[in-house]
Amino acid sequence: MGGMHGFGPVLEPGGELPYHEAWEARVFAIHMLVGLEGLGAGPGGRAVREEMEPSAYLGASYYERWLFSAERRLERKGTIAPGDVERMIERLATGEPVPSHRDAAMAERALGRLRSSPPIGPPPAGARFGPGDRVRVRRMHPPGHTRCPRYVRGATGVVEAVRGADRLPDRAVYGEPAEPEAVYAVALRSQELWGEGAGEPFTVALDVYESYLEPA
């Protein structure tokens, strides 16, 4: 969404809170537990949310998108089937008691894993670029998940640091082979991104996978 016009002011009533409504907190937790308990399959949450039809994505609330991705991941694993949620909505509408389930061990497992999570790898020995190198973000147009925002494609910047090594999400999230590759902090000047006349210049820095870069 970087650079899109017309969305209006950032601050709105309720904006300071993490959730607009109480159900959103439940969806957050369910989504995390689907992952932690291995109940879902296929790409992770964000890549699935990006499968939403663009106007639906923009029209949906943040946790509506999370609900979408939780359901799709559960369906892809076969944990639930299409129609299951609709049937439960109908049952609850008749006043049936809401099922609940207790499992203290699951709660402990979840908290343990949320508190201890592994980092990406250290910078690889064969990194192609180093701090100070000028690089250009490739012109590219991937149809699926990517961590290369549109607004930086084609822009030239400077490598500030090698952050570490990670598998390219464009492939890894779909279960395709992807060896760990260098990830760089790249600084781009605002004039390079938005042209002259966009007010006082500033810098945008972001973390860029080596596959997205070429020498400049």
Add this chain to the structure above:
Amino acid sequence: MSDEHGHHHDEHGHHHPRPASAVELRARALEALLAERGLVSTDAIDAVVELYEHDVGPQNGARVVARAWVDEAYRRRLLTDATAAIAELGFGGAEGENMVVVANAPAVHNMIVCTLCSCYPWPVLGLPPNWYKSAPYRARAVSEPRSVLAEFGVSLADGVEVRVWDSSAEIRYLVLPLRPAGTDGWSEAELAAIVTRDCMIGTALPAVPAGVR
């Protein structure tokens, strides 16, 4: 956080029962479905929600900042290996595995965003506020940061370089604000109390409350 939350739902002073929206009914049904099948426990959902409402939040990041303000060696470690330095204070975990702390300076102001979605350093800031995940912030932080800062009441001097960090990969960022004048001799706890969440996102500057000292 939970108090704010309660306030949000009681903003008219009492509960108005209102019909649940379609998406809320859907969310309830999914939880019920997974509970009925014994796949996701109600107490596990409660525990995850409570973790980020009570234990994990900007109070953690504020402790990191306050420590860096009083302990130069800690500050250096924080700027060299933020994940390890933050772990010294007992904070870490999901969405904080690869931390980088960016320090404000008299001529440099940092702010963080995730234009692709909502990446945010959970162990030190908790879950992001709604505005951070909103389309306006995601769109504008990288194209007109000074006008976004102005909405937050932050006006930077001419010549201050704004550096916007777009959390596009697995690195998560925290802004180390400048320690404000008038805080000499303050304890770490006193300092931590003036470090707000927005100071560590970069959309606010720490301020000494009027009438303090």
